[in-house]
Amino acid sequence: MTRRAVIVGTGHYLPERVVENSWFEDRLDTSDExxxxxxxxxxxxxxxxxxxxxxxxxxxxxxxxxxxxxxxDDLDGIVVAxxxxxxxxxxxxTMVQAGLGMRRGFAxxxxxxxxxxVFALANADAMIRAGQADRVLVIGAETFSRIMDWTDRATCVLFGDGAGAVVLEAQEGRGGADDRGILSSDLNSDGQYRELLHVDGGVSTTGTAGRLxxxxxLVFRHAVDKLARTAHAALDKAxxxxxxxxxxxxxQANMRIITATAQRMGLPIEKVVLTVADHGNTSAASIPLALSVADRAGRFARGDVILTEAIGGGLSWGAVVLRW
Incomplete structure (x- = not known):
């Protein structure tokens, strides 16, 4: 038998303030269209x-x-991306741990x-497989509105704030692709591309938070190729x-990247969960937000194969394959 990390719960939170594209029209040389x-x-x-x-x-x-x-206190740990x-x-x-009143485990x-x-999900899966934890809460949460340059129309219109989460629970499987839970992951980074997507501040450089x-x-060109490659690698491992x-x-970074990657994978758009129109790019929160929204809409059936993939600054990219 094989220990598998199975998603047994999803959830999300979006701040009450909704900002339509029209909000930017009075502040920048841009438009909703x-x-x-x-x-x-x-x-x-x-x-x-x-x-x-x-x-x-x-x-x-x-x-x-x-x-x-x-x-x-049913949890053994919390990982926040x-x-x-x-x-x-x-x-x-640790602040989530305190806010929940959890007095045990790691965070x-x-x-x-x-x-x-994706990186957090893969690491939590590894801990569960290794027997270091039986239940781990994995969260993606961001307030990217705090690091925007509001004069840069090419970037500030793209990002939003939010949080999403899943609970992974150890369950027994047979060790094959028919098991429920996380089946495989593929993680990658290449630091030579740092300048393509970065924040121009930090503790040991400027002493400020910096701006995105x-x-x-260039990010678009790297994204489509790297996302398709890591997705295929994760599927091969599974x-x-x-x-x-x-x-x-x-x-959920950009509809053009999502569409191009799905086409490269040979997947119809009807098989793609899309939330980018309503949430924008919420960075590490975007995949768990999308999982939670789709779960609540009843789109996933037990046994469905779900592929997640993402690319971000670093550059860092990866994919996880799981069975619902």
Whole structure:
């Protein structure tokens, strides 16, 4: 028998403030049509002034535990994927732990920008497989509105705030592709591409939070190729083919990237979970947000094969294959 990490609950939280594309028209040389045509984004959510990343994460965590029928102390650990933590330290995950009233287990953050949730999911899966934990809450949470350059029309219109989460639980499988749970993962990074997508500040450089900088055209070119490659690699590790995928749940960065990657994979758009129009790019939160939205809509059936993939600053990219 093989220990598998099975998703037993999903949840998400979106801040109350909804920002339509029209909000930018009075502030930048842009338009709703320009933003939609280049990104597919129509609106996004921004955190309130008194909301931090941990506040969003705690709300998503509670929704997930309710969905799973679990209490905080049923968890062995919490992993939060974020690039916009409340503080340099402690980890956002420890604040979620405290906010939930959880007095046991471990809590730590992972930082791989938009690929963060995929990296966190793979690491939580490894801990469960190794017997270090039986239940792990994996959260993606971001407040990217805090690091935007509001004069840069090419980037500030793309991002939003939010949080999503899943609970992974150890269950026994037979060790084959028919098992429920995470079947495989593929993680990659290449630091030579740092300048393509980065924040121009930090603790040991400028002593400031900095602002997001992105060379969009170059990121697009890398994204489609690298996402398709990592998706195929993860499927190969799982012993599956692309035509066995029931749902692609991609990082919700840009509709053009999503469409091009699905085409490269030979997957029809009807098999792709899309939330980018309503959420924008929420970085590490985008995949768990999409999983939760689709789950609540009843789109996933038990036994469905789900492929997730993401690319972010670093560059870092990866994919996870799981059976619902």
């Amino acid at each position: 320009w933003i939609r045509s280049r990104s597919g984004i129509e609106r996004r959510h921004f955190a309130a002034d008194d909301q931090a990343t941990s506040d969003l994460a705690i709300r998503a965590a509670r929704a997930t535990l309710d969905r799973a029928g679990l209490q905080p 974020t690039s916009t933590p409340d503080y340099t330290f402690p980890a956002v995950a 730590f953050d992972m930082q791989a920008v938009c690929a963060g949730f 900088r992105m060379q969009g055209n 012993g599956l083919d692309a035509d066995q995928v029931d749902w692609l749940v991609p990082h």
